[in-house]
Amino acid sequence: DTGVSQNPRHKITKRGQNVTFRCDPISEHNRLYWYRQTLGQGPEFLTYFQNEAQLEKSRLLSDRFSAERPKGSFSTLEIQRTEQGDSAMYLCASSLALLTGGPNSYEQYFGPGTRLTVT
Amino acid sequence: ILNVEQSPQSLHVQEGDSTNFTCSFPSSNFYALHWYRWETAKSPEALFVMTLNGDEKKKGRISATLNTKEGYSYLYIKGSQPEDSATYLCATNTGNQFYFGTGTSLTVIP
Numbered sequence: 344d345t346g347v348s349q350n351p352r353h354k355i356t357k358r359g360q361n362v363t364f365r366c367d368p369i370s371e372h373n374r375l376y377w378y379r380q381t382l383g384q385g386p387e388f389l390t391y392f393q394n395e396a397q398l399e400k401s402r403l404l405s406d407r408f409s410a411e412r413p414k415g416s417f418s419t420l421e422i423q424r425t426e427q428g429d430s431a432m433y434l435c436a437s438s439l440a441l442l443t444g445g446p447n448s449y450e451q452y453f454g455p456g457t458r459l460t461v462t
Numbered sequence: 463i464l465n466v467e468q469s470p471q472s473l474h475v476q477e478g479d480s481t482n483f484t485c486s487f488p489s490s491n492f493y494a495l496h497w498y499r500w501e502t503a504k505s506p507e508a509l510f511v512m513t514l515n516g517d518e519k520k521k522g523r524i525s526a527t528l529n530t531k532e533g534y535s536y537l538y539i540k541g542s543q544p545e546d547s548a549t550y551l552c553a554t555n556t557g558n559q560f561y562f563g564t565g566t567s568l569t570v571i572p
Binding site: 346347374376378383384385386387388391398399401434436449450451452453454455456 | 466468493494496498503504505506507508511551553555558559560561562563564565
């Protein structure tokens with residue numbers, strides 16, 4: 344399968360615990376995005392990487408959240424001291440940004456998401 | 463934060479009916495409009511990317527139009543089939559930040 348994969352697909356944790364999610368993008372894609380979706384809402388942008396550089400972070404991304412993409416391939420999203428309000432679907436997407444730019448540079452391919460439940 | 467709105471929130475149609483949904487977005491600082499289909503337990507799938515006012519895109523029985531001056535896009539499904547049942551999301555991006563609507567949940571009744 345050459346699509347975007349995310350692990351785990353489901354995570355149940357107790358409040359106060361730390362959790363880490365992994366995203367493996369499509370191999371040649373240089374951009375990687377993280378989103379969070381809560382019930383009844385659309386996906387909300389959290390952060391994105393161009394290769395290994397984290398170029399933009401949403402104000403939604405509190406200091407308990409950290410994301411890395413150390414070698415410009417897979418990425419991890421860690422949430423420290425989880426709270427019940429962190430319960431959501433966490434989506435990862437990747438895209439191939441062309442030097443020539445254009446809208447196709449922003450065509451994103453999504454993973455199936457990691458559903459986090461904080462009890 | 464850009465406000466992207468979709469309507470209706472949910473829709474039930476009979477197999478064979480045609481249907482359409484609306485996505486509205488701020489027309490200022492517009493770069494591109496995206497439509498996705500998201501089936502339960504699967505990944506969101508990109509349908510269309512549109513940038514120019516008046517753009518029309520088509521993929522099989524699904525088509526979309528774009529009006530950037532008034533800030534809306536329509537998604538049309540002709541002759542709905544049960545396999546079209548999904549949530550349809552639209553998003554706009556200004557540079558690298560994407561803003562999604564809350565989606566339209568479509569159920570096609572056989």
